[in-house]
Amino acid sequence: MTNKVLILGSGTSTGIPIPGCECQVCQSNNPKNKRLRTSIILKIPTLDNKQELSFLIDTTPDLRQGLLNHKIKKIDACIITHTHADHLHGIDDLRPLCFGPPPKTIPIYTSKKFSEEIENRFPYIFGDQANKPQLGGGIPRLLIKEINFSKKINKTTLHGIAFDFFLLPHGLGETIGFRQGRFAYLIDCHDVPEVVIDHLRSINLELLIIDCVCRAPHRTHLNTDSSFDFIKKINPERAKLIHMGHDLDHLELETEAKKSLGGTVSPAFDNQVLTYRNK
Numbered sequence: 001m002t003n004k005v006l007i008l009g010s011g012t013s014t015g016i017p018i019p020g021c022e023c024q025v026c027q028s029n030n031p032k033n034k035r036l037r038t039s040i041i042l043k044i045p046t047l048d049n050k051q052e053l054s055f056l057i058d059t060t061p062d063l064r065q066g067l068l069n070h071k072i073k074k075i076d077a078c079i080i081t082h083t084h085a086d087h088l089h090g091i092d093d094l095r096p097l098c099f100g101p102p103p104k105t106i107p108i109y110t111s112k113k114f115s116e117e118i119e120n121r122f123p124y125i126f127g128d129q130a131n132k133p134q135l136g137g138g139i140p141r142l143l144i145k146e147i148n149f150s151k152k153i154n155k156t157t158l159h160g161i162a163f164d165f166f167l168l169p170h171g172l173g174e175t176i177g178f179r180q181g182r183f184a185y186l187i188d189c190h191d192v193p194e195v196v197i198d199h200l201r202s203i204n205l206e207l208l209i210i211d212c213v214c215r216a217p218h219r220t221h222l223n224t225d226s227s228f229d230f231i232k233k234i235n236p237e238r239a240k241l242i243h244m245g246h247d248l249d250h251l252e253l254e255t256e257a258k259k260s261l262g263g264t265v266s267p268a269f270d271n272q273v274l275t276y277r278n279k
């Protein structure tokens with residue numbers, strides 16, 4: 001079994017098409033221009049190769065649709081990269097995956113800062129309220145577990161799988177990025193620190209998925225120029241662009257990336273499955 005990345009969504013915070021927008025990309029018939037909010041699932045075989053673990057990265061407002069699209073019945077763990085609405089507010093849609101039988105609790109891995117924000121934003125799931133009797137509805141059974149960010153690069157094992165976690169600047173805040181095997185995921189960031197570039201270069205990445213929200217410079221995200229620059233610096237075998245807004249037509253961006261970086265770089269699209277090796 002190889003490690004897989006399933007693209008549940010590849011779009012910016014509004015999703016594409018944007019309701020009410022009549023631009024060329026929002027009106028496009030190309031299915032690759034239809035983008036749910038950005039989220040991926042990593043499918044990683046266990047060491048004995050007997051099982052496949054599924055790590056969901058972010059719970060977007062489109063989570064339910066993503067789970068339906070791929071008939072997903074099981075998520076072993078979830079990683080929340082940051083607490084913006086487009087990455088978190090579908091968290092309640094994890095509930096059906098907890099039903100069982102037997103009932104299941106899904107661990108949510110994130111930083112200490114984001115744990116506190118998530119707990120405050122969803123008191124009915126995590127606070128004292130969660131322990132009170134529920135009148136109908138019910139709540140997802142989730143357990144927040146903090147990732148330690150005391151270093152610049154934090155080696156962490158989740159369910160027997162090795163990850164390196166690091167923080168990326170995202171406007172005034174930050175986002176969690178990670179490396180697993182020969183794959184790295186850099187989402188929602190306007191810069192990539194030198195220490196992260198050096199670390200990822202040294203890994204000899206097979207696959208990089210990187211933020212690329214629009215053409216013009218952006219205060220909280222990478223744009224085409226900066227994203228292409230970091231791809232050159234990190235130098236993976238293949239790179240996919242993600243979190244695209246409506247000024248980026250799939251075909252045009254594909255052509256542009258090919259021109260600047262060669263055929264190994266292209267935009268990701270919803271429902272795409274990518275593979276990478278551990279070593």
Ligand SMILES: [Zn+2]
Nearest residue numbers: 013084086188
């Ligand atoms: Zn986002």
Ligand SMILES: [Zn+2]
Nearest residue numbers: 082084170188
């Ligand atoms: Zn964000």
